[in-house]
Amino acid sequence: xTFYLQEINRIRSxxxxxxxxxxxxxxxxxxxxxxxxxxxxxxQLARAGFTSKFHLLRLFKRYYGQTPKQxxxxxxxxxxxxxxxxxxxxxxxxxxVGFECPSSFSTLFKQKTGLSPAEFQKKQFLQSALAVL
Amino acid sequence: xxxxxxxxxxxDQQKALDFYTGKLGFVKKHDVPLTGDDRWLTVVSKExxxxxxxxxxxxxNHLEAARAYQEALFDAGIPYTQFNVDDVGxxxxxxxxxxVEFSIEPTEMxxxxxxxxxxxxxxxxxxxxxx
Numbered sequence: 001x002t003f004y005l006q007e008i009n010r011i012r013s014x015x016x017x018x019x020x021x022x023x024x025x026x027x028x029x030x031x032x033x034x035x036x037x038x039x040x041x042x043x044q045l046a047r048a049g050f051t052s053k054f055h056l057l058r059l060f061k062r063y064y065g066q067t068p069k070q071x072x073x074x075x076x077x078x079x080x081x082x083x084x085x086x087x088x089x090x091x092x093x094x095x096x097v098g099f100e101c102p103s104s105f106s107t108l109f110k111q112k113t114g115l116s117p118a119e120f121q122k123k124q125f126l127q128s129a130l131a132v133l
Numbered sequence: 134x135x136x137x138x139x140x141x142x143x144x145d146q147q148k149a150l151d152f153y154t155g156k157l158g159f160v161k162k163h164d165v166p167l168t169g170d171d172r173w174l175t176v177v178s179k180e181x182x183x184x185x186x187x188x189x190x191x192x193x194n195h196l197e198a199a200r201a202y203q204e205a206l207f208d209a210g211i212p213y214t215q216f217n218v219d220d221v222g223x224x225x226x227x228x229x230x231x232x233v234e235f236s237i238e239p240t241e242m243x244x245x246x247x248x249x250x251x252x253x254x255x256x257x258x259x260x261x262x263x264x
Contacts, residue, residue, distance in 0.1 A: 002210025004249070004257075005237060016243030026244060026264045063244045127183065 024049040025063045028056060032068065036075045037098040042068065072098075077112045080105070085124055090117040138175060140188040141213055142203050143254035146174050149189040152253055156231050157216075162186050193255060203255050210236055212249055212259035221246045221262040 016022060031048035032040065045068050046053040060068045076097040083093040091102050094117075099105035110116045115123065143149035153159045159176035163186070166172055175186035193200040206213060218224045221239045225248050229235065236257060237249035246262040 002208075002236065004210035004212070008237070008240070008242060008247075012242055022243060029244075029264070 021059050022063065024051045024056065025060050028060060028068060029064065029071065032072050032075060036072060036079065037096065039098070039100075040072060073108055074112070077109060080109065080117065081113070081120070084117055084121045090121065093117065136185050138186045138188050139214070140190040140192075141256060142192045142199055143189045143252075143256070144191075144193055145254060146170075146172055146189050146191050149252070149254040150174060150176070153187070153189065156228060156233055159187065189254075207255060207257060210249070210257060213256040215247075215259035215261050218260050218262055221248050221260050224248075224260055 028045050028049035031045060042053045042057070046056045049056050051059070057067055060066070060071070064071060066074070076099060079097045080093050080099075083096055084090070088096065090106070094102045094105040099108070106116050106118075109120070113120060150161065153176050154161060158179055160179055160182065161174075162177045162182075163175045164172055165174075171191050174189045176189065177186050178184055193203050203213070225235065225239050228250060234251045235248055236251060237247065237259075239246055239248045241264070244264050246264055248260045249257050250260070252258050
């Protein structure tokens with residue numbers, strides 16, 4: 001058995017020994033992945049994970065390093081990048097991935113990627129044009 | 134500041150290029166001749182052609198310390214780096230059919246599933262699926 005495999009077994013038995021906790025956070029993440037474009041409350045996520053909302057907050061942060069809300073925003077931003085690359089308008093993208101208003105979408109997008117959705121789309125367009133040349 | 138190039142040490146650049154494109158499915162991005170047989174050789178993911186480039190770097194052939202480090206990691210079974218996939222099981226089955234050897238079969242590890250394979254160029258590489 002290699003050193004790495006020994007370490008994996010050791011970490012799994014010490015850090016990931018609670019199956020119920022793991023299943024709760026994995027179920028919640030899958031629920032977010034399948035429903036990110038809808039309005040999702042912490043109560044709904046807690047029900048999906050079969051746990052209380054405050055317990056879920058602690059567990060999700062512990063196992064994934066971010067809160068369910070932070071993960072939901074991350075998921076929506078990743079999806080919005082795909083929509084913008086396909087040429088969807090900023091407003092259509094905003095609503096398609098579950099944000100409620102274009103201004104908050106633009107603010108979050110800029111926080112996460114460093115560019116506003118419009119700037120991102122312009123950059124994509126310029127890159128495609130350059131690739132053709 | 135942006136992440137553009139990530140290097141991975143390889144013992145044979147051509148063999149590495151064949152493995153990373155032919156088996157793993159990466160695409161060659163830059164191939165610039167340097168001194169001797171060395172090349173500035175990078176590949177990118179098909180899914181993210183504008184994403185970070187993986188530099189297949191011949192450092193173990195030129196610096197004893199780099200070779201010793203690579204060998205020590207390999208002997209300990211420690212992956213040099215890791216790539217994310219949507220389905221570790223499917224990727225394991227596909228690569229096994231192509232003759233790729235795994236030192237760790239698909240294994241659940243808390244909130245991820247991992248597997249580790251030999252890239253035939255001196256490194257173990259870990260595949261990761263977020264659960």
